Every structure is written in structure tokens, then in C-alpha cells.
Amino acid sequence: MLLCVTSAGSAARWAVLSFVLGTAIILTGCGSGTVPPSTQAAEVVAPPALPPPIPSAEPVLLYTGTGTSPTDVLAIEAVLGTLRVGYLTADSSQLEATSERQLGGYKLLIVPGGDSITIGENLTTTATATIRNSVAQYGVHYLGICAGAFFGGYSTYNGVDLTSGFGFDFFSDENQGIHKEAVLISFPSGEPLDVYWEDGPQLSGWGDVVAKYPDGTAAIVEGKSGNGFVMFTGVHPEAPAYWRRGMKFTTPVSVDIAYAGTVIQAALAGTPLPHF
Numbered sequence: 001m002l003l004c005v006t007s008a009g010s011a012a013r014w015a016v017l018s019f020v021l022g023t024a025i026i027l028t029g030c031g032s033g034t035v036p037p038s039t040q041a042a043e044v045v046a047p048p049a050l051p052p053p054i055p056s057a058e059p060v061l062l063y064t065g066t067g068t069s070p071t072d073v074l075a076i077e078a079v080l081g082t083l084r085v086g087y088l089t090a091d092s093s094q095l096e097a098t099s100e101r102q103l104g105g106y107k108l109l110i111v112p113g114g115d116s117i118t119i120g121e122n123l124t125t126t127a128t129a130t131i132r133n134s135v136a137q138y139g140v141h142y143l144g145i146c147a148g149a150f151f152g153g154y155s156t157y158n159g160v161d162l163t164s165g166f167g168f169d170f171f172s173d174e175n176q177g178i179h180k181e182a183v184l185i186s187f188p189s190g191e192p193l194d195v196y197w198e199d200g201p202q203l204s205g206w207g208d209v210v211a212k213y214p215d216g217t218a219a220i221v222e223g224k225s226g227n228g229f230v231m232f233t234g235v236h237p238e239a240p241a242y243w244r245r246g247m248k249f250t251t252p253v254s255v256d257i258a259y260a261g262t263v264i265q266a267a268l269a270g271t272p273l274p275h276f
Helices: 008-028 070-083 092-096 116-121 125-138 147-152 172-176 253-269
Strands: 060-063 087-090 108-111 141-145 180-185 193-198 208-212 218-225 228-233
Touching: 060 070, 070 087, 070 253, 092 125, 108 125, 108 147, 108 253, 116 147, 125 141, 125 218, 125 228, 141 147, 141 253, 147 228, 180 218, 193 253, 228 253
Parallel strands: 060 087, 060 108, 108 141, 141 228
Antiparallel strands: 180 193, 208 218, 218 228
């Protein structure tokens, strides 16, 4: 038999040792709910609130800078006028001078057709970042038409990249040497429309598909980018009658322009259109 002989001094040391061991067992016990201070999770600190946007006098900003088509600007202005939607315009230098807070005061930014490469290369990366951040953080909506859709996606030519790195290619008829034509686009419900197309993108792979080209690729898409609502269209429903010269359309120009109004109103309100 092993005898445990203690003295006053050894008894005191044993009491201290027992206390330390007992404390260690409590601290490391499974399900004890006690976590050493060094391993406690850091308190989550909310990011600072954004400074409030600077309200605009009108809800829509229409970009008219270098690379945009003046005739498409006029066509969009005509639709906005019919809708009685107030708008202001900004050229390249004016957009460059616009801060995120100022752009954040608009409900909708419209970038029309034209030449997407020229549009991107005539703006700084600061300006495209201002657009991207205003959409993502302040919730500005974005409508890109043809070149404006190319520019709104990812592009090595200083695109805005509202698509998290996804870029677009031309509609397949471009590969056949066709640069403008009447294209029949279809919808998840309702009658198809003959609309004007000129070197526009197909938009498959991003967002929800609102309308399709005859080959099944996306002609109009919608989706979110941060807090903002985004619509891209590869076709020009806003095209006036004189753009149609030499082409055969089955849909009256008034019907196409009315649909352009539907697209603009949806983008302005951030209301998704029916999609496939």
C-alpha cells in the first residue's frame, strides 16, 4: 500500500495545485461555455455610413459624352419627353467632374448607343469607378443600350464592370458581316417584336433574360449590381423611323418606341420585367 504522508507545507502546496488543476478543467471543459479572453471573436464593427447623396433636380442623367451616338441621344430624349420624365445630360468632362455623391442623387443613368471602345477610352478609370460605386453603393440604376451595354459590362477598354467580371460579345449576325438589320426578338409571353439592331451585343450569361434573339441568345437582360438595378439591351427599340430606311419591319415603329418607354420606366423604377 502506498501511503501519502503530508506535512503542513506539502498540504498547502497540494491545495494550490488542486486549485490550478480544477481551474484548468473548468476552462477547457467541453461545453463549459467559457472562452479564454484571447480566443474570443472580435466584435463586428459596421462600416461607416455613406455620406448622403446630393439630390439631383431631375431623376435621370443621360450620358452624351465622346463615343455616344448623337442620333441615339435624340431618340432617347424623344422617348423621355413622351414619358414626361425629367432628365439632365452630361458630356465626358461633366461626368469626370461628378462625384459619387452627386451621381448618387440620380435614380437612373442611361448610356446610349455609339462606340463602346471610344466611350471607355475617353473616360478615366476614376470616372468608371464613380459609376460602378454609385450603382453598387448608392443604388443608382443603369440602362445601357447597345454600346452602353458593352460599356456597362466588363471590358478591357475601361468598362464599368457592373457584371463582376463578365463581358459581352456581338450578336452572331455580326460574324456574317451584317452590321444593321431588323431582328425579331421574343419574350416569355406576348408577341415578338421586330426591332432595329446595329452592331449590338448578345447578353447571355449575366442576369435574367427579358428578350431573346432568333438564335436563342439574350437580347435584353436585367439584374442587380450591389444596391442598383441594371438593364442592358443589345437592340434599339427607341430607333426612329428614318433609321429603318432600306429595311423591312413587321412591327410598326410606334410599337417599338412604346416598348422602349416600357424599358426606360422599368429601369427608372428598378422594377424587373417578365423574364424567361
